[in-house]
Amino acid sequence: MRLSVSFYVTYALCLSLGLLCVLFVTCWSSYWRGGLSWADPALKFNWHPVLMVSGLLVLYGKALVVYRVPFTWKQKKRTWKLVHAGLMLLALVLSVLGLCAVFEVHRDSHIPNLYSLHSWVGMCTMVMFSLQWILGLAGFMFPCSPLWFREALKPIHVWVGKAILILSLTSCISGIDENLFLALNGSSAEPYNTLPVEAKFANSLGMLIVAFGLVVFGILSKSKWQRPETDGESAPLMLNENNT
């Protein structure tokens, strides 16, 4: 009972921080950066931070911890495997759209792609995330997946899952920092080092992102909060349909 209470308090914090991250990044793009529009080339870039923070960080982080929620432990694991895979797919789609936004803006404005360290780390994160999703699908959802493959894949899947969270956090922070330097030091009357209201707001967004990442990481690190292994976790979805 105490375990559940401490989990749900942490989980509520995680959900609140995630929501605040999405609100802050949307507000930053809408209020200070002119708003969101795919049709207007000047505003298309703003989708990049919104979709990356919402998809690659917040939704990804929430998908990482779905197995930890105690009320799901009484339900079939296959349901929560589908929720996990579905949320991850949605996170991946949002991130790919976020990447498309920045690639299209670069193409239209004749800015080279993938030159900054932020973009190198971000691209690494996306490649790892895509491979992780495909291998996760092949290993844990396909009925024909051999047992040795699933058993070998599971610790790698868990470790890579946390590594992607770390890289996602790093990409978001370096991206916001870079964006503030480019936006405020370019044409703004108030450069970044005068710490105008926008800079304080976007820096606060960065700190919320750090807090969210660390809370997700904390939930994952606590072994007492892991789903008990009572339903043949290693078995793939279709072979494991009747477990509870």
Added chain:
Amino acid sequence: MRLSVSFYVTYALCLSLGLLCVLFVTCWSSYWRGGLSWADPALKFNWHPVLMVSGLLVLYGKALVVYRVPFTWKQKKRTWKLVHAGLMLLALVLSVLGLCAVFEVHRDSHIPNLYSLHSWVGMCTMVMFSLQWILGLAGFMFPCSPLWFREALKPIHVWVGKAILILSLTSCISGIDENLFLALNGSSAEPYNTLPVEAKFANSLGMLIVAFGLVVFGILSKSKWQRPETDGESAPLMLNENNT
């Protein structure tokens, strides 16, 4: 035996990547940024990336994994507690010197302190690291430390230790990215987006830092590589002198 081999291969990779990070950041500062000098105000800043990468990331990361080295398991834990605390203190001292370098440069050049997101995250990392070291000393090294305090502190110490690694990685990546934008887009004939040799080199340093961070994190995540709890780990140093 197989366990040891797989550990030592990963540990050798960790040591090599750490060494490469230090070499790359020193080479970047020396060859492209004019060299290292505390006396010359123009070169003092270069100590900042060198000391932060060497102290807050590489030495810190190596201090995190000392307990994992199998040959130390036969030796007294108090010896390795001292090695762990000593390496951490050295990492902290190097990081504080790295902070002093940038604060002094800012003071002399009339640049405001702590305005960028990189500096906010970096300062968070430093505050957490300092508190962690002081609390670790009080909890695990002082003979008068009560058992309830040590037991309550241990999971927090482990979690915060990993959180600092993540924040350190994030600070280093955002700092290098920021530094390249400021240095190359200011007076350089080859701006960052033309990806000159310096940018490729420093971006590669960033990727080495990511690889080092993830390998350290991987070593910490593998429960089979944890030091066996055979010598009363919860007991403080002085009360535990004769354990083996």
